[in-house]
Amino acid sequence: MRLRGIPQKKRSHILFLYFLSLLYLLSFSFSADAATPPDAPPVILIQDATVMTVSHGTIEHGSILIKDGKIAEVGQSIKAPAGAQVIDGSGQFVIPGIIDCHSHIAAEAINEGSVSVSSMVNMEEVLDPQDIDIYRDLAGGVTAANILHGSANSIGGQTVVIKLRWGQPASKLPFEGAMPGIKFALGENPKRSNFSIPGQPRRYPATRMGVEQTIRAAFSEARDYKKTWDDYNKRVAAGEKSLIPPRRDLKLEPLVEVLEGKRYVHSHCYREDEILMLLRVAKEFGFKVRTFQHVLEGYKIADELAAAGVGASTFSDWWAYKVEAYDAIPYNAALMTRRGVIVSINSDDAEEATHLNQEAAKSMKYGGLSHDEALKLVTLNPAMQLGIDKRVGTIDVGKDADLTIYNHDPLSAYAVVQKTLIDGRVYFDREKDVAHRAEIEKEKKALADKLKKAEQKPEEKKPEERPKPPAPAPTPTAQGEAGQGGAQ
Numbered sequence: 001m002r003l004r005g006i007p008q009k010k011r012s013h014i015l016f017l018y019f020l021s022l023l024y025l026l027s028f029s030f031s032a033d034a035a036t037p038p039d040a041p042p043v044i045l046i047q048d049a050t051v052m053t054v055s056h057g058t059i060e061h062g063s064i065l066i067k068d069g070k071i072a073e074v075g076q077s078i079k080a081p082a083g084a085q086v087i088d089g090s091g092q093f094v095i096p097g098i099i100d101c102h103s104h105i106a107a108e109a110i111n112e113g114s115v116s117v118s119s120m121v122n123m124e125e126v127l128d129p130q131d132i133d134i135y136r137d138l139a140g141g142v143t144a145a146n147i148l149h150g151s152a153n154s155i156g157g158q159t160v161v162i163k164l165r166w167g168q169p170a171s172k173l174p175f176e177g178a179m180p181g182i183k184f185a186l187g188e189n190p191k192r193s194n195f196s197i198p199g200q201p202r203r204y205p206a207t208r209m210g211v212e213q214t215i216r217a218a219f220s221e222a223r224d225y226k227k228t229w230d231d232y233n234k235r236v237a238a239g240e241k242s243l244i245p246p247r248r249d250l251k252l253e254p255l256v257e258v259l260e261g262k263r264y265v266h267s268h269c270y271r272e273d274e275i276l277m278l279l280r281v282a283k284e285f286g287f288k289v290r291t292f293q294h295v296l297e298g299y300k301i302a303d304e305l306a307a308a309g310v311g312a313s314t315f316s317d318w319w320a321y322k323v324e325a326y327d328a329i330p331y332n333a334a335l336m337t338r339r340g341v342i343v344s345i346n347s348d349d350a351e352e353a354t355h356l357n358q359e360a361a362k363s364m365k366y367g368g369l370s371h372d373e374a375l376k377l378v379t380l381n382p383a384m385q386l387g388i389d390k391r392v393g394t395i396d397v398g399k400d401a402d403l404t405i406y407n408h409d410p411l412s413a414y415a416v417v418q419k420t421l422i423d424g425r426v427y428f429d430r431e432k433d434v435a436h437r438a439e440i441e442k443e444k445k446a447l448a449d450k451l452k453k454a455e456q457k458p459e460e461k462k463p464e465e466r467p468k469p470p471a472p473a474p475t476p477t478a479q480g481e482a483g484q485g486g487a488q
Contacts, residue, residue, distance in 0.1 A: 040425035041085040043067050045078065049089025049405070054096055054372065054380050055394035064094060066401040069424035074395055087405075092418060095375065095410050096394050097143025097402035099382040100353050101313040102266075102293050102346035104148060105133040106164075106173065111150030112157060116190060116205060117218050119182060120250040121157035123147050127170040133350035135166045138428040140354030141404035141417045144175060146386055148293070149183040151268040154190040154205065154214040156183035158254055159266060161386050163402070164420075166427050179387045181290065182254055184267035186211055186274040187324050212277050219285045222255035229256075264290035264387065266313075270324035272297040279308050291385045293346070295336075296328035302339035311342045311385040316359040317366065333377060334367020344382035361411035374411055400424075 044066040051062035051074065065073035065081075080086050104110050108126035112118040127147070137145070143164055149157030159181035162173040186208070193206045205211050228246045235243055257263035265282070269275050269292050282289050291311040292298065296319075298305055298312045305312060317330035337343045345360045347353035360377040363369040369377075383393030391400045401424035408415040420428040 040069070040423070041083075043081050043084040044087065044401075044421075044424055045080040045084050046087045046089050046094060046403070046405070047078070047080070050093045050409075051395060052093060052095045052375060052410070053395040054375055055396055057372075062094075063089075064395065064401075064403070066421075066424040069401055071395060071397055071399050071401050074397060087419070089405065091407070093406045093408065093410055093415070094395070095141075095404050095406070096379040096383075096392060097404050097420065097422065098141045098356050098378045099344075099386070099388075099393065100137070100142050100145040100347050100356060100378075101291065101311075101344045101382040101385050102148055102348045103137075103145035103350075103353060104150070104348070105137060105145060105350050105353070106131045106162060107147055111152040113150070113152030114203075116153050116203060116214050117155045117251060118149070118153050118157050119155050119218070119252075119254045121149065122160075123149055123157055124160040124174060127160070127162070127173050129166075129168060129170045129173060133353075134164050135428070137350065137353045138164050138166055138420045139417055139430070139433070141357060141406070141410070141420055142353050143402040143404065143420060143422050144383075144386075144388070144392060145353070146181070146266065146382075148181075148266060151183070151185035151189040152192070153183075153185060154211045155218055155255070156185060158182050158263075161388065163422050164427065165422055175388060177388075177391075179262075179264050180257070181264040181266050181386075182258065184215065184265055184278070184289075186267060186269040186278060187271060188322065189268065190214075208274055208277070211274070212281065215278070215281055216284075218252075218255060219259070219281070219287075222252045222259060223285065225249055225252040226256045226259060258287050259285065261288070266291045266293055268293050270294055270296050271327075272300045275301060276304065279304065279310070282308075290387075291344075294348075296325055296332060298341070299329065299332045299335040300327075302336045302341055305336065306340035311344065311381075312336050313344045313346045313382065313385060315348070316345050316362040330362060330366035333363045334369050337363075337367075337369060337373060342381050342384055343377060344385055345377045346382070357406075357410045357415060358413060361413075364411070371411060 046064040048061050048063065051059040051064060053059065053074065059074070059076060062074065062076055063078040064071060065078050106127050106129065107123055108128045112121045144161060145164065146159060146161050148159045161175040161178035163175050165172050190211050191205050191207055192203055196202055205214050232243060232246055254263055258265055265287065267278055267289055269278070275292055275295065275297070278289060289308070289310045291313045292305070293313050295312045295314050298314065314333055316333065318325065319328040320326055333343050333345060345356060347356060352359065356378045360374045363374050363377060364371065380389060380393040383389040392402050395403070401421055403421045404417060405419040406415040407418055416430070417428065418430050419426050
C-alpha cells in the first residue's frame, strides 16, 4: 500500500479502513474454513439418536443411514457398513432440516422499487454466497430457504429456493428442480402512501384499489401476450414459413408462466379484504396463489383460504409493528391449521431464522397444536408450500439427507444445534465452530494491535532537540561600508 504524499490524518483513516477490512476477511475466512466441509464420505450413519421423522412418528434410539447424500435407511439397530463415518447421536435429537418459506438472506439487493410491476428482475441473478447470514442460519438448523424479492411492488421480482450450501459458489445454491416463484405484495408497502420522496411525484398505485387494478392490468397484458405466442406457435406447427415471431417481453413472460402453472405466486399481505381481493383476481385469470406471506388476518378467513387450497406462511407472534398488523394474534397459525390450511412459520429476518424451532413451539402454547403439528410448521409444511416435499421435509428413505441435530428436544428453549447436514454433508458443526473461536480472536487481536500502532502519531521532539535555525549574518555599519568602498 503506497501512502507517500498523503497527509498524516488521511493516511491514518486509510489504514483504519484497511485493517478493518482485514478483520472482516479474517473472521469470514475462518468461519468459512470451519463450515465448508471436505468431500462428504459416501456413507454416514447417525447412530442412537431420538429421530423425529415428522411423517411416521418418533424413533427412540434410532439411526439414519445416509448414502451418497440420500437417506438409505431409518430405524433401530442399523449397523454401520464398512468405511462409514459414524456420528454418535446419543442423547441428541434429529429432525428434518428447517425450511424457511420467507427469507431475504444471500441476496445482493431486495427491492426494485422504481416501478410497481418488476416481474422482469430475478433474485437468482443477485445471490451472494458470501453472506454471513447463510452460516448463521445454518447454525440455527435451517437447510433451505425461499429467497423473495421485497414488497415495494404490486408484482415484484422472481424468487428462488436455495439450499444453504455455505462455502459453495452462487451457482450451487439454488435447490435443483424447485419450482420458480414470483413475489406479489398487497397493502401499505406497494401502494406506498405511507411515505413519499420530496421533489418526486408519487408512484402509482396509491390505494388498495390501485394495487388490485395494477395486478389485473398486468395479467390482462400477459394473457394477450400469451395468445400472441400461442397463435404464432400454432401457425409454425401448421407449416407456415417466413413467420416473424412476436417480440419478447421480459416483464410479461414470468406472468405467462404463472398462467400456465409453471411459476408459484407468493404474496405479501396482512388484511382480510386484500387477501380476498387477490383470490378473486386469481380466479378471474385462472391462476393459483401458492402462499400468502405474513397473512396476519388469515384466522378471519381461514375457511376461504382452505377452500382455495392456498398455503399460509406467517409469523408466530409479531404484532403492532405497523397499522396493518394491529389485528394480529398469536393464535393465527393454530386457528388456520385447525381449519385445514397448510401453515408454516417463517422468518422474514436473518436473525429470526436462527430460532425458527422456538417460533414454531409457540403454537403449542397459543392454540394447542401438538408437538408433531408444531414441528411440521418449519419442516414438512413449508416443503409442501414450495413444492419440494418429495425431497425434503421429513426423514424418509429416498429423500435428501438434509438434517438438523439438536442436544435437546428441538421445540425446547434449551435446544442448541450441534450439526446441520445438507445432501449428507456437514455444513455446520458446533464443536468445530467453538474450537475456532479462540484462534479467530487471537488473529483479531493481532490485527487490532497493528491498527493501533499504525494510528499512533510520531512523538514530537522536545524544543531543545529541534535543530536551531542558522544565525543571521551581522549587519555592516555605515563606517565600515565607507571604508571598504575606499579600499577598493
